[in-house]
Amino acid sequence: MESCPIEDAPLFTFGVIADIQYADIDDGFNYTRTKRRYYRSSLQLLMNARESWSRSAVKPSFILQLGDIIDGFNKQHDSSDQALDTVMRELSTCPAQVHHVWGNHEFYNFSRDTLMKSKLNSSPPCDSGGGGPDTGDIYAYHFNPTPKFKIVVLDAYDVSVLGRTVSSVQYNNALNILKEHNSNEDLNHPPAEEGIKRKFVKFNGGFSRDQLNWLDGVLSLSDKNEERVLIVSHLPVHPLSTEPICLAWNSEDVLALIGAHGCVVCFMAGHDHNGGYHHDRDSGVHHLTLEGVIETPPDSDASGTVWVYEDRMFLKGSGRTADRLLLFTWPPDETQIM
Ligand SMILES: Nc1ncnc2c1ncn2[C@@H]1O[C@H](COP(=O)(O)OP(=O)(O)O)[C@@H](O)[C@H]1O
Numbered sequence: 560m561e562s563c564p565i566e567d568a569p570l571f572t573f574g575v576i577a578d579i580q581y582a583d584i585d586d587g588f589n590y591t592r593t594k595r596r597y598y599r600s601s602l603q604l605l606m607n608a609r610e611s612w613s614r615s616a617v618k619p620s621f622i623l624q625l626g627d628i629i630d631g632f633n634k635q636h637d638s639s640d641q642a643l644d645t646v647m648r649e650l651s652t653c654p655a656q657v658h659h660v661w662g663n664h665e666f667y668n669f670s671r672d673t674l675m676k677s678k679l680n681s682s683p684p685c686d687s688g689g690g691g692p693d694t695g696d697i698y699a700y701h702f703n704p705t706p707k708f709k710i711v712v713l714d715a716y717d718v719s720v721l722g723r724t725v726s727s728v729q730y731n732n733a734l735n736i737l738k739e740h741n742s743n744e745d746l747n748h749p750p751a752e753e754g755i756k757r758k759f760v761k762f763n764g765g766f767s768r769d770q771l772n773w774l775d776g777v778l779s780l781s782d783k784n785e786e787r788v789l790i791v792s793h794l795p796v797h798p799l800s801t802e803p804i805c806l807a808w809n810s811e812d813v814l815a816l817i818g819a820h821g822c823v824v825c826f827m828a829g830h831d832h833n834g835g836y837h838h839d840r841d842s843g844v845h846h847l848t849l850e851g852v853i854e855t856p857p858d859s860d861a862s863g864t865v866w867v868y869e870d871r872m873f874l875k876g877s878g879r880t881a882d883r884l885l886l887f888t889w890p891p892d893e894t895q896i897m
Contacts, residue, residue, distance in 0.1 A: 569866040571704045574612040574655070575874075576862040577625035577829030578851030579605055580664060581646050582632045589854065594832065598630055600857040604878075605649050608862035611877055612654055615864055619655045620704040625829035625849055626662025626793035628679070639668040647678055657681065660712060661698055662793035662830060663762045666721035671696060674722070682712070692773035695729075699770055701777055708867065709786045709822075711777060715794035715807050719764030720746075736808060737761060749804055758806035763794060765808035771816055778820035787887060788822045789872075795828035799837035800846035805830045818842040821891025825872060834861075836883065843888035845872075850880050 582598040589596060597604075612619050629642040650657045659679045666674075674680060675696060682700040683689045691699035691714075698714040716722055720737065723730035740759035741750040749757040766774075774790075781788050794807035796814055807813065817823040818841065825845045832851030839846060855861040860878025874883040 567868070569617060569868055570708060571620040572615065572617045572864055572866050573704070574608065574615075574619045574622040574653070574862065574864050575625065575827065575849060576605065576608050576622070576852060577849040578627040578662070578832055578853050579624075579646060580627050580630040580851070580853035581605070581642055582630040582636070583638065583642065583645075584630075584632055584636065587632075589832070594854045595856070596630075596853050597855065597857055598632070598853070601852045601855075602645065602649065603857060604852045604855060604860055604862070605646060607860050608877065609649060609653050611862070612864060615654075617866070619864060621655045621702075621710075622650070622653050622657040623710075623791055623827070624650070624657055624659045625791060625827065626660040627664040627829065627851070627853070628659070628662075629664060629668060630853070631664045631667030634668050643668070643677075643679075658702075658710070658712060658791075660791055660793050660829070661714065661716060663716065663721055663764075666716060666719070669722075670724070671698075671722040674698070692769045694769045695767070697767065697770050697773075699773065703786070704867075707784075707786050709777075709781055709788045711774065711788060711790045713766065713774070713790060713792040713813075714770060715766065715792045716764035717767045717770050718808065720761055721764060733764070736765070740808075753803075755798055755803045755806065757802075757804040758808060758810065760804065763806070763808055766813060771812055774813075775816055775820075778817070778822055781822035782820050785890070786822055787824045787889065788820075789825045789827065790817065790823060791827045793828060794830050795835065795846065795848045796826060797837050797839060797844075797846035799839075800826075800835040801828070801831040801848045802833070802835075805848075814839075814842075817844055824887045824889070825885060834880070838885075843891065845885040847874070847883070847885070855879055 746761040795801040796810040832854040834850035835848040
């Protein structure tokens with residue numbers, strides 16, 4: 560039975576999993592051919608995670624799927640719908656509602672319009688509160704599993720060439736940003752050998768001013784209501800929580816924003832399959848990048864169950880996802896609010 564070493568009852572628990580990238584194809588490799596990709600057996604690892612959530616001593620309140628649920632290769636094999644049905648069938652037997660984050664592989668398979676109308680849109684109905692920005696077609700929302708704890712789902716590809724039609728203003732704006740920082744013919748190829756500039760690649764994206772203004776409003780209200788906030792996004796934003804090539808284009812803007820609000824306790828992401836972690840002592844925020852299922856051997860696992868308390872979260876990891884105790888600075892230290 561899954562259990563937490565902390566004896567007292569949590570406020571709630573939730574399951575978390577990232578970068579499943581399922582495809583019914585033989586194993587392959589990442590771009591640099593340093594890591595094997597287990598496209599078919601990623602489904603078995605999803606099943607393992609689901610079983611562990613079902614057996615958990617405390618039933619999870621929800622599951623967070625951090626993006627890249629099926630691999631882009633499905634598009635080439637004309638199997639996007641079939642692959643999505645296969646993983647969604649598994650997720651439908653999870654013991655709680657699944658909240659989906661969108662990553663680059665969602666956009667390799669589907670347009671933004673299609674995703675908005677699909678089962679991968681887990682945002683609440685418009686009139687129920689918790690909705691995203693009023694403008695555009697940004698996939699961002701929030702929900703409260705308990706009155707004093709909020710989860711905010713962000714759209715890290717709101718500014719991106721992925722998922723946007725080539726003739727759209729958004730596509731051209733994103734292409735201009737990308738070309739300003741990356742002069743390579745192949746825009747998936749990073750513009751530098753090392754350092755933060757590597758984030759300017761086509762398989763990443765960023766957050767629009769509209770989305771950041773909306774987030775600012777949500778976090779201001781959470782500060783006022785003394786809610787703790789967990790933000791989730793496919794792309795990480797702290798350079799010490801990931802390889803720079805996986806960062807969101809305007810990661811600094813998000814860091815500045817969350818640093819200005821004491822309510823944020825954790826920022827969770829996927830995308831970097833190696834995972835990562837950094838506790839930003841200036842803002843008090845824990846930046847956790849979850850290991851990707853796709854690069855996890857079939858005899859291991861990559862997923863977790865998070866036990867949430869007033870003053871801490873405990874990640875009970877499976878396989879190569881390590882256990883982690885994340886202590887909150889609560890109430891927020893005024894000197895930490897930048
Ligand atoms: N260093 C690189 N140079 C050129 N293309 C790359 C590089 N890294 C990745 N790509 C390409 O970018 C796309 C996304 O990369 P991929 O590794 O599939 O993303 P993810 O890590 O999200 O699975 C793929 O088409 C891949 O071939």
